[in-house]
Amino acid sequence: MIPVCVLTGFLGSGKTTLLARLLKSPAFARTAVIINEFGEVGLDHDLIETSDESFVTLQTGCLCCTIRGDLVLTLSDILRRRDEGTVTPFDRVVIETSGLADPAPILHAVMSDDALAERLTLAGVVTTVDALHGGETLERQPESIKQVAVADRLVLTKTDLVAEQPAAVLERLAALNPSAPVLPALFGDIDPGRLFDACIWEASGKLAGVEHAPHRHHGAHDRGHDARIACFALIRDEPIPAVALTLFLEVLAEHCGADLLRVKGIVAIAESPERPAVIHGVQHVFHAPGFLDRWPSEDRRSRLVFIARDLPREFAQALLDAIEAEVRETTRST
Amino acid sequence: MTEHADTVELVHRLLAASLTAWHVDGRVEREADRITLVAGGQTLLVARGAPPFRWMVTLAGRERGVTSIAGLLRLVRRAIDPDHQASRLRIAPSRLAPP
Numbered sequence: 001m002i003p004v005c006v007l008t009g010f011l012g013s014g015k016t017t018l019l020a021r022l023l024k025s026p027a028f029a030r031t032a033v034i035i036n037e038f039g040e041v042g043l044d045h046d047l048i049e050t051s052d053e054s055f056v057t058l059q060t061g062c063l064c065c066t067i068r069g070d071l072v073l074t075l076s077d078i079l080r081r082r083d084e085g086t087v088t089p090f091d092r093v094v095i096e097t098s099g100l101a102d103p104a105p106i107l108h109a110v111m112s113d114d115a116l117a118e119r120l121t122l123a124g125v126v127t128t129v130d131a132l133h134g135g136e137t138l139e140r141q142p143e144s145i146k147q148v149a150v151a152d153r154l155v156l157t158k159t160d161l162v163a164e165q166p167a168a169v170l171e172r173l174a175a176l177n178p179s180a181p182v183l184p185a186l187f188g189d190i191d192p193g194r195l196f197d198a199c200i201w202e203a204s205g206k207l208a209g210v211e212h213a214p215h216r217h218h219g220a221h222d223r224g225h226d227a228r229i230a231c232f233a234l235i236r237d238e239p240i241p242a243v244a245l246t247l248f249l250e251v252l253a254e255h256c257g258a259d260l261l262r263v264k265g266i267v268a269i270a271e272s273p274e275r276p277a278v279i280h281g282v283q284h285v286f287h288a289p290g291f292l293d294r295w296p297s298e299d300r301r302s303r304l305v306f307i308a309r310d311l312p313r314e315f316a317q318a319l320l321d322a323i324e325a326e327v328r329e330t331t332r333s334t
Numbered sequence: 335m336t337e338h339a340d341t342v343e344l345v346h347r348l349l350a351a352s353l354t355a356w357h358v359d360g361r362v363e364r365e366a367d368r369i370t371l372v373a374g375g376q377t378l379l380v381a382r383g384a385p386p387f388r389w390m391v392t393l394a395g396r397e398r399g400v401t402s403i404a405g406l407l408r409l410v411r412r413a414i415d416p417d418h419q420a421s422r423l424r425i426a427p428s429r430l431a432p433p
Binding site: 112247249250251252253254255256257258283284285286287288310311312314315317318319321322323325326329 | 340341344345347348350351352354355356357388402403404407408411418420421422423424425
């Protein structure tokens with residue numbers, strides 16, 4: 001399987017600088033790059049030195065809204081060319097989104113196309129945030145909030161332009177996505193191994209951010225746009241029947257799918273108490289659950305972490321309570 | 335509290351939380367084993383049903399049975415929030431071989 005990494009971040013937040021530096025690293029030597037530029041004249045691809053034709057610019061519009069189909073076609077095409085030997089073999093694909101993109105539809109395209117899923121797997125989302133202007137951007141640009149909310153890794157860029165730690169920006173990031181580590185980068189300089197090690201396609205990788213689930217409701221109720229986005233966790237001491245988990249996710253997707261920015265979880269399944277399930281989803285699209293060989297720590301509680309817009313914790317809690325009760329009642333009566 | 339009463343209370347809480355989650359103004363009240371939901375210009379009465387229906391919902395004088403919490407929420411939402419566009423859970427295809 002070839003990992004696909006999505007690099008996102010608002011306009012001017014340093015995505016291209018970061019990508020340019022990454023591609024100079026030996027670890028990223030065999031990387032195919034897809035850049036989505038928004039506008040009549042694309043420049044980003046000229047700012048990145050590449051050695052071969054494993055490099056595609058999608059310039060017909062914003063990847064998230066107009067050319068999602070183009071992304072699937074492009075990915076299919078570079079895989080075909082890799083098979084034919086007409087491009088240098090690559091071991092990884094990086095998609096750099098336009099600064100205005102909502103990353104969720106892009107993740108859906110990668111996750112849910114049947115043909116692509118046989119060969120490509122979503123490896124993680126890296127979001128760049130400008131240390132100087134990031135706070136203002138999060139205040140004014142709703143797209144930037146979603147970009148932060150879906151991230152597996154947050155990269156704080158332009159740290160050379162601020163005199164001290166941008167406490168307010170870090171606080172916002174922690175409120176929006178407490179499970180994503182924040183990594184500082186100076187002129188795009190960062191250890192590549194720390195960026196795309198989320199490995200969300202592996203059960204153990206999906207644990208990132210779940211092992212330390214937030215114990216209180218994280219929200220920014222006194223904020224502007226992100227007042228509607230909150231992170232919370234549901235924690236269960238008792239194992240959850242598999243069918244209850246499935247029904248819970250189905251009903252959540254049906255009623256709140258568009259507002260589930262990110263869901264991650266490690267779940268004690270009643271039918272498999274020794275092997276916890278790990279789940280990972282973006283909006284209404286979920287990876288098939290993976291099962292760990294064993295519990296990673298003494299903590300055997302189920303922990304479901306939600307980053308969502310306008311989704312009250314009380315609804316998720318009440319829904320899981322009611323569905324669990326229904327499943328247990330049904331099981332007892334049969 | 336009996337098991338049924340417990341379940342009714344859980345559904346009562348769920349319906350109240352649902353109004354908030356769906357941004358629909360209204361109220362949910364419980365009296366014994368019956369729940370009354372008033373929202374979106376509709377009044378729905380929800381009560382436990384007999385198999386195969388777990389819940390009976392009375393809406394506009396007509397009683398309908400639903401077999402699950404999922405079905406109950408779907409019926410309630412259609413009645414009080416008809417413009418809602420439901421999403422369907424989609425499970426990404428599993429990989430065929432380890433990475």
